[in-house]
Amino acid sequence: MLKVEANFQLGSLNTLKLECVAECYAHVSTTGELQEALSEARQRSANINVLGGGSNLILNRYLPGMTIHMGLQGRELLEESADDVVVRFQAGEEWHETVLWANNEGYFGLENLALIPGSVGAAPVQNIGAYGVEIAQLIECVHVVDSRNGDIRGLTAAECCFSYRNSLFKTSEGRHLIISAVDLRLSKRPVVNTSYPALREAVPKDAATPSDVLAAVVAVRQSKLPDPSIEANVGSFFKNPIVDRMTAEHLKGDYPDMPQYPVDANTVKLSAAWMIDQLGWRGVEEFGVSVSEKHALVIINKSARYASEVIEFTNKINSSVSEKYSVLLDREPELVGSG
Ligand SMILES: Cc1cc2nc3c(=O)[nH]c(=O)nc-3n(C[C@H](O)[C@H](O)[C@H](O)COP(=O)(O)OP(=O)(O)OC[C@H]3O[C@@H](n4cnc5c(N)ncnc54)[C@H](O)[C@@H]3O)c2cc1C
Structure with missing residues (x-):
């Protein structure tokens, strides 16, 4: 059964390590629990906040309403052809673990997005991007639950209106949509994108593999970006104008x-x-x-x-x-x- 906690401290659940008290907090591990939390919020006329890894949030002291901490786990192979696969990842899966898993399975395309903190469900929200790749390029479908009525539907990449660090989910038309899972189309043929200069210098000149790119991205990021578990931060604080x-x-x-x-x-x-x-x-x-x-x-x-x-x-x-x-x-x- 869903556990809803009052006056819940979020200090350890955001990478900027800011003190914040959530009026109501529920960790959801199944779609049923997510629906239950939403229905409870509707009964209380409470607004809804969704929390993933807390790596792209600045939390003020008090968060009114129901904070839903996304914990849905799991991956499922939906389609497979000679060229590619479509895999469904539940929203609470950890992003970097997802990148490592896909590369290990021989499903390519996510390597440039390695070591970005946070969850799968948050990745489409700001259309995460790094080293010449954005998640928008790989999205087949984003599964959402409408917090106003609990309705479930799937959105194509075009319907998500992706742009630089932006999407439908950041707008007034999309704020009520909670992402429960993301389907990604990944290549079975090795994909190597070294268009970004710092990456080009870090991978072998000839015959670079997706695993070389993944290792290079991790090395470049570790040398350039402070680790949020040691120095509290949210990555880039400002967008490039x-x-x-x-x-x-x-x-x-x-x-x-x-x-x-x-x-x-x-x-x-x-x-x-x-x-x-x-x-x-x-x-x-x-x-x-x-x-x-x-x-x-x-x-x-x-x-x-x-x-x-x-x-x-x-x-x-x-x-x-x-x-x-x-x-x-x-x-x-x-x-x-x-x-
Ligand atoms: C060291 C560091 C490096 C980073 N590097 C990059 C980078 O290279 N590129 C990049 O794009 N970002 C980067 N980020 C930012 C951040 O990691 C990403 O935006 C990430 O996708 C946030 O995931 P999260 O689960 O922590 O989201 P949260 O911070 O928990 O939430 C972010 C937003 O998404 C919403 N949200 C979360 N989950 C859902 C859901 N299931 N449904 C609907 N809305 C949801 C939240 O309500 C909130 O508005 C970096 C951050 C850090 C700390």
Whole structure:
């Protein structure tokens, strides 16, 4: 039977290690328990928060409503042909374990997304991406439960409206959809994507295998990113801003060294890390929060107890970027709760 706990501490369930109390908390291990938690929330007219690994959340002191901790486990081979397979992964499966399992089975395509913390269910929410690959490219179907009425349905990749670190699930039209499982189409033929320069340098020049790429991604990430189990963080704190071409050209005129990456004919992606670095923020610490020495996009919680301290510090970074470059940085992790 479902156990619902009141005033539940979430401090150990978020990688930024912020103190937060959930009004109601339920860990769900089956679809039945998920339905039960949703129906209980509806009876109480409580809003719903979904928690996976807590690696992309900034939790305020108090989280009203029902917090559902996703624990659905399991994998199932749905289809197999000479070229590929479709595998269903339940939402509570750990993401990096999923990448390792698929590679070990000879199902390829996930290697570039190795070592991203968190759960399978959260992966489509921000369309996780790294080293030239986004999960959107591999999605066959995202299974969801509608929190308003418990209805179950499957969404195609097109229906999920994926874009850079974004999807339907982050919008007002998709917020009520809880992901229970994700079907991925994976290749049985070795797939090697070394388009990302740091990766190209790290894998053997000839005959690189998917396992070489996986090992290289793990090594590059371990050298560049702080481990959240040692230094509390949520990975990239800001998204790389996307600006129109004219703005990009003006900036290039003023700052010839500024890295720029064309997205399409009209827009260009800028490097948030480069701007933060240029402004001398790397290593700076205030309010018990600092910019990582390893990576200027990563904010480390050294001793702050509450989200307000993280927000105060990162607002200062954003203001200084905006003053110098006239570019506003969007936060990547979601700020939830109150206080
Ligand atoms: C060191 C580090 C490195 C990282 N590197 C990357 C990277 O390279 N690329 C990248 O894209 N991200 C990266 N991240 C961010 C993060 O790991 C991913 O966004 C991950 O998918 C979050 O998973 P989670 O289970 O921890 O989600 P949570 O933090 O628990 O939740 C994130 C959001 O998804 C929602 N959510 C969670 N589960 C579900 C569900 N089943 N149904 C509906 N909504 C749900 C939550 O309500 C919340 O809004 C990194 C984070 C860290 C700490």
